[in-house]
Amino acid sequence: MEIIDNINTNWARRIIVTGGAGFIGSHLVRRLVQRYPNYLIINLDALTYCGNPANVADVADLPNYRFHRADITDYEAVAAIIKQYNVDGIIHLAAESHVDRSISDPFIFAKTNVLGTLTLLQAAKDWWSASPDGFSGKRFHHVSTDEVFGALPLDRPELMFSETTPYAPHSPYSASKASSDHFVRAFVDTYGFPAVITNCSNNYGPYQFPEKLIPLFINNIVERRPLPVYGQGLNVRDWLYVGDHVAAIDLVFHQAANGASYNIGGFNQWSNIDLVRALIAEVDRQINRPDGADLDLITFVKDRAGHDMRYAIDSSRISRELGWKPSLDFEEGLRITVQWYLSHKEWMDEITSGAYREYYDKMYKNR
Numbered sequence: 001m002e003i004i005d006n007i008n009t010n011w012a013r014r015i016i017v018t019g020g021a022g023f024i025g026s027h028l029v030r031r032l033v034q035r036y037p038n039y040l041i042i043n044l045d046a047l048t049y050c051g052n053p054a055n056v057a058d059v060a061d062l063p064n065y066r067f068h069r070a071d072i073t074d075y076e077a078v079a080a081i082i083k084q085y086n087v088d089g090i091i092h093l094a095a096e097s098h099v100d101r102s103i104s105d106p107f108i109f110a111k112t113n114v115l116g117t118l119t120l121l122q123a124a125k126d127w128w129s130a131s132p133d134g135f136s137g138k139r140f141h142h143v144s145t146d147e148v149f150g151a152l153p154l155d156r157p158e159l160m161f162s163e164t165t166p167y168a169p170h171s172p173y174s175a176s177k178a179s180s181d182h183f184v185r186a187f188v189d190t191y192g193f194p195a196v197i198t199n200c201s202n203n204y205g206p207y208q209f210p211e212k213l214i215p216l217f218i219n220n221i222v223e224r225r226p227l228p229v230y231g232q233g234l235n236v237r238d239w240l241y242v243g244d245h246v247a248a249i250d251l252v253f254h255q256a257a258n259g260a261s262y263n264i265g266g267f268n269q270w271s272n273i274d275l276v277r278a279l280i281a282e283v284d285r286q287i288n289r290p291d292g293a294d295l296d297l298i299t300f301v302k303d304r305a306g307h308d309m310r311y312a313i314d315s316s317r318i319s320r321e322l323g324w325k326p327s328l329d330f331e332e333g334l335r336i337t338v339q340w341y342l343s344h345k346e347w348m349d350e351i352t353s354g355a356y357r358e359y360y361d362k363m364y365k366n367r
Contacts, residue, residue, distance in 0.1 A: 011040040011064070014085045018072055018120065019094030021045040023208045024143070026055035028091065028246040033059045035250070042085055043067045044078075045094065050209040054347065072116035079123040090124055091141045091253060092117065098211055099147075099173045103305055106172035113176035114183070117142065121187050121195075129191070140195040141253045142184045146238070146265065147174035148199065151308035154236065157269075160314035161199075163261045170306045185259075194258045198249060201265040201313045204333065205242035206340040210351055217276060218341045219348055221283045221294050231303035233273025236310040240266035241333040244326045251322050262322070265313025268330045273298075282338045
């Protein structure tokens, strides 16, 4: 590990964001660096296939930002970074998160999501418990998913996941995230560890890796490529704009009580097929194609194994206790998102060609 600089005792807080070169992580890093100039924000990312430092290029030169390429399963590397900066906060987003990939290779999900979380917990506990103030003033924020709760029936729209919904994961991905949640709670109960958990619904917005539905389909619509929809597209998801999500993370990190858990959702349920149709309409409008010109791209494919039928998040607790609510309605969020991808073709081209990987692997070869 390369040592960048010594601890600056003038920082009000020194916070690690894991996975800060990824989708949600980059939005959080940008928010924290810009919103809290008296905080030192350390971006810790392994730069796997979906990590891209270009996602935070606009803040990379600011004085309160640092970057370390490190694997969260490497205890020695993680512990050294925590010690180097005398870290007092960790917001943990780094994870393998694509369900299809978890079905084909569950081992990497267990390693990253379970062992990686445990490594961070243990390294933080070891350093913080030995400090003069112990756990006082420290905070570990674990970011998780609504998929840990399993599935809801289509014919019961009034049912939603709450913070007390029993865990019932159905995919290797959701099982790995459920396990990591359990480890966080075990550290709280066993050691009095200062942790909180948030479980979010599907995020969308700029900088999302184009294996996910919305950026993938935007690109496919522009290129007139098929839009593969699982089954009949009846599966329902709750969609949350990424900027609203990171605002909620910021709020929970600073204001929640230790041991608290909050669900973060958009109160915004869409079936996959209705979402795809709305996406086609918005892209066609922005690229000046006739309304519905690309509906013929929809291609129904064999359903995913263990495909959960419906997710729906009840965000009333965070709204009631911390005053958070989504700021964007879905139509506006979708418009902003489509506009961003259409105006950042170079970013998309570097992702789809793999050029970003070659560049950053070379840049960080010895770090």
